[in-house]
Amino acid sequence: MYAVSQKYKAAMKQPVQQFRIRGTIDNNRGTVLSFTDKNVLNFRVANQCTASSTLKIGGVYVGELSAAFTGLPAWFRWNPYQEGTVITAYISRRLADDTWEEIPLTPYTMSTMEKTAFGWETVAYDNMSKLDKAYDGQAFSGSIYDMATLACSLCGIEFGMTRAAVQALPNGTYSYFVLYPENDIDTYRDIISYLAQLIGGFATIDRSGKLVFRCFSTAATDTVSSEHRLTGAKFSDFRTEYNRIICYDKVQEKQLYCKVPELVGTYMDLGTNPFLQYGLPAKKTELLQTILYALTSYSSDDATSDTAHALHYTPFTASMFADPAYDLGDVIAFTGGIAPDDTFGCIMSYTWTYHGEYEIAGYGSDPTIDWAKSAEDKALSGLSSTLDAQQMHYYNYTNAARIFMGTDSQKTVVSLRFISTKTTQVNFFAEIKLQSETTETDTDDQYICTDGILTAAYYLGSEEIGRVRPQWTLQDGVHTLHLFFHFSVSGTTTEEFSVRFYTQDCTITIDAEALNATMEGTFLAGEGTWDGIISAEDFLDTPIFTDPADMKMHIKQTTVSESRQNPVTTGITDKITLSVTATEMTFGSISESISNSLADTRFLIDAKNNKGTYDNSITISDGVYQLSDQSVSGCIQKTADLSDSSITGITSLECTYTGLVFVQYSYDGSTWTEQAAMADFLQTDLDALYSGMTTARTIALRIWLEGNATLKEFAINYTL
Template sequence: MYPVSEAFLQAVQENTRRYYWTGRITTTEGVTYEFGADDIVKGSGYISSQCCGSTEIELGTVYAAEMGITLLSNIDRYTLEDALVELFYHLRLSDGTFEEIPMGIFEVSEANRNIKTLELKAYDFMLRFDKSFNGFETIGTVYDFVSLCCKACKVEMAQSQADYEAMPNGTELLSIFTENDIETYRDVLYYVGQVLGGFFCINREGKLELRKYGNEPVMELETKHRFTSSFSDFITRYTAVSSTNMKTETAEYYHLDPDDGLTMNLGVNPLLQFGLKETREQLCMNILNDLSVVDYVPFDSETTGNPALDLGDVIRFKGGQADENRISAITSMQCKIGGKHTLKGVGKNPRLAHAKSKNDKNISGLLNQIIDNKEAGRIGIHTFTNASSFTVGESDVKIISIEFAPNEAVMAQFFGSVIVGVNADQVERSVVARGDVLIPSVEVEEVLAEGTAGNEETTDSGTTDSDAAGTDVLDETGGSSDSAVAAEEPVVIGKTKEQTLTVELPVVWKEDGQVVVHFTFEFNDSIIEIHQPEETWHSGMHSIMLYYPIENLVANYRNIFNVYARATGGTVTVDTGDCLAAIMGQSMGAGEAWDGEIRIEETIKKVKLGGVLQMTAVDENITWKIDELVKRTYSDVVPGRFGIGAFAMPVER
């Protein structure tokens, strides 16, 4: 249930209520159109959503919600392609204020113009995941897969990495089985949802959210809140799961005790094919534990409505023909603007499905097979997409790894595209600025003799002392001092020599450096020395195309092609989904991945058998090396004492 106040929950259950709807349309150009209750044609608006089919509860579903509305508006319908429509519900509380809750964000798919009205049909962001998926060699946790899908389809995630890792199976490393029916990112989410024991939906904020079924009711619906209602006479509950093994073409069956409920058939999940049988059992048992909380009574009811309810919410019905001791889960709903709120919970009858769930199924005719690449002349493509981000430094980091096996001695080609974010180290630059300063020649004048007007002192009023006394100073000829100064003009006696001086000034600054990124190809554990691409970049986003022809392939032999990267002068980051690669060639088959089993054989010296059993000293050194796309650590403890038995008599060494 969407979080609302206690006052809202109280007001929504009253016999009468006052509410209204509003909305907002935002075009791709950023133009916004607000509309209110008066702009909505009465009885035309609805929001429909579901998380299961029409007959039984399902896991991993990725249904899209649908919205339809008719507006009294003159908006140009051609501007509404891919426009966003947001709806809001406003309920009056007991104190007279209104509380607003969002009802979802939808993208317009159809806009039809009538004379006075505009009909809109829109869907939520789940349709964005209907994009072609090609990362069949992807390895990662469930968070890595969900993050990859959201980034590729431009949808935000409602839960963090810590939320996913806290779920059962949230930390398991998963890989996609080569033979699968995955076509879009939406298919990937479907299988990830199964592994997590829940279903995906787009929440009211337009973010991808994983929800699980629970057993705690969020509210009670009494008789006065229902117009009509019908309830089944059975209880839907699950005590077993069945998962198809592609190699054996049989269904692996896991159950609880007592096993007296329904069996959830997971079908052929490409994420549940690898690993030991014990690993697959643990994954399926975690799914079953999440599913075992389902203990619901299927129902169908028209209610007065509570817009805060969400898919997967558990509710309890009271009064009338309802069993107050049982709970039900909402698997589909339709909320009409200004009308009734229809709720529905589906489920299968355990008595009808009990016998079928106990049989091992031969699913050889039901397996989804890909095109047979083993036929001669067929072009096979093995693709890779990184599900985790990398940070590349001075040591080699494996960024691409593809396994393949040709059925004939043919040639293959490797193609790769990597988008990198470069962060170059700052480097200090220094230069010496040199320049010439020209000192021009100047004329040197004769120095004036003492006693001339040039040596007279001037008072503050700007007159000489003699002027202040009211007398004139006469020279030897009897003339005034002014005429004497004017008569003695300066005499040029020579010129200085023109000079040129050389000046040096040191200049120091810091600037963005360059990162040298070196790529290394490795084929079947052998480094390819003759071709190692290298790029030099400044800070920023860059991309590089990689290519290498692979010749002289041996038929029916598994090959591994790896690409390593290292950087000097800074660091390089490769974000999730920014590393795409493929190997293409004729008669390409799928190389079987490691199933998690390690076989060790050891031969020791013969043990002497006599009157007393004698032991030979055994020294053991065990080392581990884990080759993965992302560097991880592994540790194990080997006890210092080994037990060896002979003739049912264990002897310790």
């Protein structure tokens, strides 16, 4: 409810009420018309915050003004373009002491204008309509405040809440929301709708034309008795209460479900909210539980029920005196007449007509009926889950690197990790193209070629399964092998299926991507959790010859060490030291540099441990840089040192930011490039950026923030 005086509230209950209206019509082209009562033939405002059937959070409805004016200049031309023609109105009420108190209405932008014999008629909409701008794939991440501010700025409207006000809302302090890329978002109004779901409320345009979030309240803002309800009041015989909430998780392909101990209640279905897809399952459940607490009588899992905190709205419709002081979401306590005791109704839609009636309505659904319906829905959902589990699932495997096996050796060539949810049957198929070389003897009078033998064995974990080992007799050349194996697993378990090859009198080579395998079965789910074990095998494909022949050679030590940096790691070096006895021969160490993506490292600017220097206009809050005064710009500066001789180039540029962020760079610290938008800088030619550096191999960076921009992290990734 708009903040009015006690005299105003007292006048709202009087049997005789008097209003007057004034306002302006501004076409944003230098013409501003004023109007009063004498110019207004009709003036009607309508809006709502939820669907016209039941309470749903996430409402983002457009407010509408229908008006007819007379006595205004015929030469006036409305502006149909982006800035539009704005109608701003003020309503004054006469108080008991013959003074007048004025309240503003929401500004509306004209959509149509038609001339009539009496003047002209118009339909106008509030600034929520400006959010119907087509969504262009803009990345959204961070807190609700940051994302709402960004969406509003992209659509040319203002966000009317402070960061502190948003943080006071449910989930308002969480700063790691990320928009899931596979979503059904068409416009920026969809973005705001999903953000409104996160706080358990709705979004609307306030009386200054700014976007605000509102939660559904439990405290009554006014009491209306039967004598103040004019005609046609209706009240349901039930109250809508909530005890469950569901949201579909596309990542896990299942419903997230939370509840509180209330025995009977209806449920809130969020559909597929794209901001609740990323993160650990426990965190997503926690965020969902916070939304449910905003709707129920519970504030935590271990709290007791507090009925004063619960939403317990009675669906209703009523007509009252036309007072525009009420807002969407206001709770009215109805007394007397046909209203049941303790009847609380929430204004979820209204139609206010100047010098007419004020028609309001609240919606809801019967918890008893919804409970029965949800049980049926749950059965259908269970059937759907059962059918999904019975579908065939596939696990594929391809060797990423070349596989070599010497004669009389063994090696695991296929490894597949899987989870079974119940006892099931599994089939394994593989096709392998390999090169075989056998042992040959060539003398003066004969040529002897010994056939090689290749044997396969199947393992489940460390235990061999299967009674027969497939075996092939190989000659020199290329061979294509096919494997098939059928086995069963019992109950819910995590297993690793592998195939091991054994060679005899031959060597084999399997080129990269020449081994392709598939495992199929029902009641299989995921690949399981990595147990932290890394299996590594290595070989020397160049033989080492020694003389005399009886000299013995021993591998003294083999080490593989990994040193992790933040956030990626350095290279891995495999060293073998050979100790030779019997003769005075010394072998040096054999050092092999193993190519691994863990060798990538980075230069970093962030708001925690790698801050650099920044202007006084920039502050750090919640781990991000932001401007303390949005009317000025600010700069963060730091120099990247890439002078290490092992650095061979820049592999990528990364930045986590929102809003207007620009970049300058300099190779010598004195000559700077023109400011470039961060999105453009991230597409810079990396080879050119690296080769442009002087022999000092340094690059100085200036990152500029403007308006409500934020910066969490900037990185230059390079390879050692």
